[in-house]
Every structure is written in structure tokens, then in C-alpha cells.
Amino acid sequence: KQEVTQIPAALSVPEGENLVLNCSFTDSAIYNLQWFRQDPGKGLTSLLLIQSSQREQTSGRLNASLDKSSGRSTLYIAASQPGDSATYLCAVHGGGADGLTFGKGTHLIIQP
Amino acid sequence: EAGVTQSPTHLIKTRGQQATLRCSPISGHTSVYWYQQALGLGLQFLLWYDEGEERNRGNFPPRFSGRQFPNYSSELNVNALELEDSALYLCASSSSGDGVGETQYFGPGTRLLVL
Numbered sequence: 001k002q003e004v005t006q007i008p009a010a011l012s013v014p015e016g017e018n019l020v021l022n023c024s025f026t027d028s029a030i031y032n033l034q035w036f037r038q039d040p041g042k043g044l045t046s047l048l049l050i051q052s053s054q055r056e057q058t059s060g061r062l063n064a065s066l067d068k069s070s071g072r073s074t075l076y077i078a079a080s081q082p083g084d085s086a087t088y089l090c091a092v093h094g095g096g097a098d099g100l101t102f103g104k105g106t107h108l109i110i111q112p
Numbered sequence: 113e114a115g116v117t118q119s120p121t122h123l124i125k126t127r128g129q130q131a132t133l134r135c136s137p138i139s140g141h142t143s144v145y146w147y148q149q150a151l152g153l154g155l156q157f158l159l160w161y162d163e164g165e166e167r168n169r170g171n172f173p174p175r176f177s178g179r180q181f182p183n184y185s186s187e188l189n190v191n192a193l194e195l196e197d198s199a200l201y202l203c204a205s206s207s208s209g210d211g212v213g214e215t216q217y218f219g220p221g222t223r224l225l226v227l
Binding site for chain 2: 034036042044046049098100101103
């Protein structure tokens with residue numbers, strides 16, 4: 001059974017810093033990996049999707065990498081802003097019919 | 113383009129009652145997924161519908177059921193509500209009929225509270 005772990009569980013940094021969020025998964029046979037953000041009490045916003053054949057994806061100040069063989073992904077946020085404060089979720093799709101398997105998220109606070 | 117919509121936004125029920133949650137996917141999407149986000153448990157896959165059929169369900173009891181209509185909207189029904197069913201229920205849609213390879217787009221969720 002696939003398990004997804006996100007480290008750290010919470011992170012607080014001053015505005016302007018670059019930061020890295022980590023995601024690991026136990027079964028490397030994934031089809032794709034997605035990073036989402038969730039604002040308090042709200043739904044999920046998709047940030048980046050990395051297919052299993054890809055190594056990284058970039059969108060603006062966000063860069064996500066994928067090392068399928070080691071079961072790891074990182075989300076790099078450059079020049080963090082207070083508006084980046086949210087919970088960041090990593091999810092993997094095993095290619096079957098099981099939907100996405102989510103980590104429990106990293107709660108990020110960017111201090112103004 | 114309208115995103116995934118869900119109704120109601122909040123729902124309060126008592127133990128033993130039934131709850132019905134609704135989801136409208138993005139136009140052109142045929143797949144609808146339901147997830148439960150209970151406090152402390154993270155997001156868990158509930159059900160997947162595509163082209164009107166249930167394709168798979170997660171590790172939930174049969175009192176969680178649903179359906180997908182010809183216009184691809186979907187309904188999640190929870191019977192015999194229990195206190196631990198209190199959670200945020202999220203619906204997502206994607207354009208892929210085989211359920212893989214495509215981004216899942218999520219709605220704002222329905223927060224169900226069981227008293």
C-alpha cells in the first residue's frame with residue numbers, strides 16, 4: 001500500500017526566503033505526482049503535475065522535482081511571500097483506479 | 113471557465129440521518145472523484161466515477177455511495193451518519209477517462225458536521 005510522507009509538518013520562515021518542502025513515497029511505481037496548496041477551510045489548488053517520466057516542472061516561483069527511483073519529490077519556493085502561507089499537499093497517482101494518495105501536508109507560514 | 117462546484121458548502125446532520133452532497137465537474141470532464149478530509153487523517157480517496165459508472169472505491173463502508181448523472185455531475189450519499197463522518201468532502205474532476213495522467217481539479221468542498 002502506497003504511503004506518502006511530508007516533512008516538515010510545519011514551517012515558519014521570514015518573507016523573502018527560499019524554501020524546500022519534502023515529499024517521500026514508499027512505492028516508486030507511480031504514474032504522476034501532484035503538488036497542491038490548501039487555504040484554511042478551502043479546497044485544493046493544483047500547483048504542479050509531474051509525470052513519472054519527468055524530472056521537474058516549473059511554474060513562476062515554484063519548482064518541483066521528482067526522483068522516482070528514490071521515492072522523493074521536493075517543492076522549491078523562491079522569494080517567499082506572505083500570500084504563500086497555506087498547507088502544501090503532495091499526492092501520487094499509482095496509475096490504477098485508486099485515486100490520489102495524499103501526504104498529510106506541510107503547514108507553511110511566511111512571516112511579513 | 114467555471115471550476116468544479118460543490119453544494120451545499122456546509123451541512124449539519126444528526127447521527128443516523130442521511131446526507132447528500134453534490135458536485136458539478138468542469139465542463140468537458142468526464143471523471144469525478146470524491147475524497148474525505150477528516151481532522152487528523154488527511155485526504156482519503158472515497159469514490160471514482162467515469163462515464164456514469166463507478167470505477168473504484170476506497171476503503172470506506174457501503175453506507176458511502178454515489179452516482180454520476182448523464183451530464184457528468186455526481187452525488188455522494190452517506191447513510192446512517194456517524195459522528196466520525198464529520199469532515200470536509202472534496203470533489204475533483206479530470207478529463208481523463210482512464211483516471212491517470214491528468215491533473216485533478218478540486219472543488220471548494222462540503223463541510224459535513226454530524227451531531
